[in-house]
Amino acid sequence: MIAQDSTLLVGSAPVAPHFLPDLELLRKYDLPGPRYTSYPTAPQFTESVPSTDLLADLQEESRDPSQPVSLYFHLPFCESRCWFCGCTTVITRRQDLADTYLDTLERELDLTRPYLNPAQPVTQLHFGGGSPTFLAPKAIRRLGEIIHSRHRLAPDAEVSVEIDPRRLTPDQAQAYADLGCRRASLGVQDTDPRVQLAIHRVQPIEQTRAAITWLRDAGYTSIGIDLIYGLPYQTLDSFARTLDEVIALKPDRLAVFSYAHVPWMKPAQRILERDNALPAAELKLKLFLLALRRLTEAGYVHIGMDHFARPDDELAVALRSGRLQRNFQGYSTRAGAAIHAFGMSSISQTAGSYRQNTRDLALYQAAIAEGRLPIERGLLLTPEDRRRRQIIMALMCERRLDFDSLSKRLNLDFALTYASELDSLADLTADGLLVRDESGFTVTPTGVLLIRVIAMRFDAYLSRGTQRFSRTV
Numbered sequence: 001m002i003a004q005d006s007t008l009l010v011g012s013a014p015v016a017p018h019f020l021p022d023l024e025l026l027r028k029y030d031l032p033g034p035r036y037t038s039y040p041t042a043p044q045f046t047e048s049v050p051s052t053d054l055l056a057d058l059q060e061e062s063r064d065p066s067q068p069v070s071l072y073f074h075l076p077f078c079e080s081r082c083w084f085c086g087c088t089t090v091i092t093r094r095q096d097l098a099d100t101y102l103d104t105l106e107r108e109l110d111l112t113r114p115y116l117n118p119a120q121p122v123t124q125l126h127f128g129g130g131s132p133t134f135l136a137p138k139a140i141r142r143l144g145e146i147i148h149s150r151h152r153l154a155p156d157a158e159v160s161v162e163i164d165p166r167r168l169t170p171d172q173a174q175a176y177a178d179l180g181c182r183r184a185s186l187g188v189q190d191t192d193p194r195v196q197l198a199i200h201r202v203q204p205i206e207q208t209r210a211a212i213t214w215l216r217d218a219g220y221t222s223i224g225i226d227l228i229y230g231l232p233y234q235t236l237d238s239f240a241r242t243l244d245e246v247i248a249l250k251p252d253r254l255a256v257f258s259y260a261h262v263p264w265m266k267p268a269q270r271i272l273e274r275d276n277a278l279p280a281a282e283l284k285l286k287l288f289l290l291a292l293r294r295l296t297e298a299g300y301v302h303i304g305m306d307h308f309a310r311p312d313d314e315l316a317v318a319l320r321s322g323r324l325q326r327n328f329q330g331y332s333t334r335a336g337a338a339i340h341a342f343g344m345s346s347i348s349q350t351a352g353s354y355r356q357n358t359r360d361l362a363l364y365q366a367a368i369a370e371g372r373l374p375i376e377r378g379l380l381l382t383p384e385d386r387r388r389r390q391i392i393m394a395l396m397c398e399r400r401l402d403f404d405s406l407s408k409r410l411n412l413d414f415a416l417t418y419a420s421e422l423d424s425l426a427d428l429t430a431d432g433l434l435v436r437d438e439s440g441f442t443v444t445p446t447g448v449l450l451i452r453v454i455a456m457r458f459d460a461y462l463s464r465g466t467q468r469f470s471r472t473v
């Protein structure tokens with residue numbers, strides 16, 4: 001039923017370039033499901049957990065000075081709204097709002113300081129949004145001073161920024177480079193003018209090309225491009241042209257996201273329903289398969305979910321060597337780092353907790369002005385949550401459930417303790433998503449495409465919840 005042979009098994013090996021998954025099978029398992037950038041997932045966070053408990057956990061987790069940490073800064077401003085957007089944004093042209101926001105970020109860093117350990121090296125620093133390119137060069141430099149005066153970056157820290165090529169100037173590229181950025185991901189989504197018009201994001205390819213030139217000239221060593229499939233007016237022909245055009249730009253990484261239509265959370269997305277131009281589920285699957293084929297034929301390695309990278313890119317190397325990680329920013333190479341996140345809506349993570357700042361700019365600024373950290377909700381993980389997180393991350397990153405290895409890591413008999421979950425994999429195994437051997441299960445290339453479906457079998461919250469998710473493909 002599926003195109004599969006033993007040479008296609010992945011484990012730590014790359015997916016063969018000409019692998020063609022079975023459309024029927026993808027259709028069968030194309031169900032709503034979480035993306036597992038965390039476990040438990042964000043819908044489980046609750047307002048009932050006291051901030052004091054979350055901060056006590058943060059303080060406890062910060063004791064070990066040798067533990068590396070990641071920093072994330074959410075810069076929410078955008079000059080106009082892209083109608084597909086699922087991010088937490090503030091749409092404005094007022095630069096003074098960004099200046100006030102930096103004042104607030106600075107204060108938030110100071111309020112967080114008593115719970116952190118300044119000796120812990122920062123191995124990852126990321127600027128996301130919103131649009132980090134909303135900030136003028138002077139504001140970017142100020143942000144750098146705010147961070148560098150309070151945190152010690154490891155010499156090999158990975159510093160990255162999300163770029164909107166429509167707004168980038170050479171000065172901004174240089175200002176983020178001076179701050180330490182060497183990695184940039186550029187929002188492109190689709191290069192077809194009709195699609196761009198429909199999503200309210202007109203971005204000629206020349207703009208993207210110029211942005212890449214400025215970034216490379218400023219010393220950036222890794223350029224990523226983000227695409228989205230499932231947008232209005234996309235066809236196989238138009239998306240093939242988009243793929244050809246972005247491949248010609250020679251990015252080091254590509255992310256090809258499935259458009260998540262969640263108008264109950266993002267009402268602006270309803271605009272995309274007019275004209276009935278959203279691709280049907282069948283076409284959406286074909287668009288994804290087209291991307292998979294074109295990118296692997298062009299030499300990119302499918303890292304998992306929506307991520308692709310050149311074979312010599314750190315992500316591809318980490319996949320081959322079993323060191324891949326997954327966190328709120330997707331796949332990553334930095335192991336086990338706690339994430340300290342700043343700015344409205346940002347999510348922080350330690351081994352034992354998650355906490356999220358308020359998603360409302362006014363509330364965020366009011367809390368900080370009152371000297372309070374703007375925590376809106378969070379979660380203290382139970383020992384069972386932590387075990388299941390390890391299992392799900394093993395699936396997502398190692399593409400294997402090895403009974404011995406997981407028994408050691410979890411300090412229990414994995415096959416015995418999770419017997420019912422393992423039994424529940426029978427249909428997925430019969431359909432070729434997994435292969436069973438005497439020491440565990442290996443995810444097949446088809447299974448990699450449906451990894452969320454496999455992970456869902458270990459999610460203890462799904463059967464209890466009423467939350468709605470985007471589809472798995």
Ligand code: SF4
Pocket residue numbers: 077078080081082085086087089129130131164187
């Ligand atoms: S896609 Fe990017 S630029 Fe567009 S509204 Fe969302 S965050 Fe802003």
